[in-house]
Amino acid sequence: GQQLNQSPQSMFxxxxxxxxxxxxxxxxxxxxxxxxxxxxxxxxxxxxxYKAGExxxxxRLTAQFGITRKDSFLNISASIPSDVGIYFCAGHLxxxxxxxxxxxxxxxxxxxx
Amino acid sequence: KAGVTQTPRYLIxxxxxxxxxxxxxxxxxxxxxxxxQTPGQGLQFLFEYFSETQRNKGNFPGRxxxxxxxxxxSEMNVSxxxxxxSALYLCASxxxxxxxxxEQYFGPGTRLTVT
Numbered sequence: 334g335q336q337l338n339q340s341p342q343s344m345f346x347x348x349x350x351x352x353x354x355x356x357x358x359x360x361x362x363x364x365x366x367x368x369x370x371x372x373x374x375x376x377x378x379x380x381x382x383y384k385a386g387e388x389x390x391x392x393r394l395t396a397q398f399g400i401t402r403k404d405s406f407l408n409i410s411a412s413i414p415s416d417v418g419i420y421f422c423a424g425h426l427x428x429x430x431x432x433x434x435x436x437x438x439x440x441x442x443x444x445x446x
Numbered sequence: 447k448a449g450v451t452q453t454p455r456y457l458i459x460x461x462x463x464x465x466x467x468x469x470x471x472x473x474x475x476x477x478x479x480x481x482x483q484t485p486g487q488g489l490q491f492l493f494e495y496f497s498e499t500q501r502n503k504g505n506f507p508g509r510x511x512x513x514x515x516x517x518x519x520s521e522m523n524v525s526x527x528x529x530x531x532s533a534l535y536l537c538a539s540x541x542x543x544x545x546x547x548x549e550q551y552f553g554p555g556t557r558l559t560v561t
Contacts, residue, residue: 336488364548375450375552376489421489425548433479433502434538434550436489445551 339422339437346412347445354420354440355406362424365398365405370419412444448519450539450553458559467556469540470496471518478520479550483534498535532560
């Protein structure tokens, strides 16, 4: 199925460093969502973005909805060991075709204490 | 408020069998979607239900089916299981579809292993 292009696929960083990951699509979306998934668990919603150009923060996390509506990025500042996990972007298009989220392939984040 | 619950959490089946997975959405949420997650294909949309009606379906064979009850709880069924059906099956709920502020909340998933 269709997936968003999410990069990087994995990152191994030192505790305290900042992290940046992004998603791009050939299609436009009305909503961008960012999730974090821990092993054996379901994705947990971190940030939701609804307007092109919107910049939203949730603690150390900041995400932006690209002005073209075809991309989004997520930044994590001052990473800590519990940030370890897989981060997914997801796009939603509000139309008459029902609802489905299209997901990126994920960014696996590893943090070295 | 309780989150999305899924049962069972783990399941082992053999090829050719069928399986039924259950999902209870967040209280007040009326839309339920199902996803399959595998290492090779990532998160793939299966189907979406709202008001007991399937509103959208992903690109999966007819062996995959689902339904939603009047209390918004949902079940999905996979018949004639194949080895490739081994995956984490995730249920997600949202308030209602086609809203301008669309958010989906996921359950912990059911890990299905087909041997």
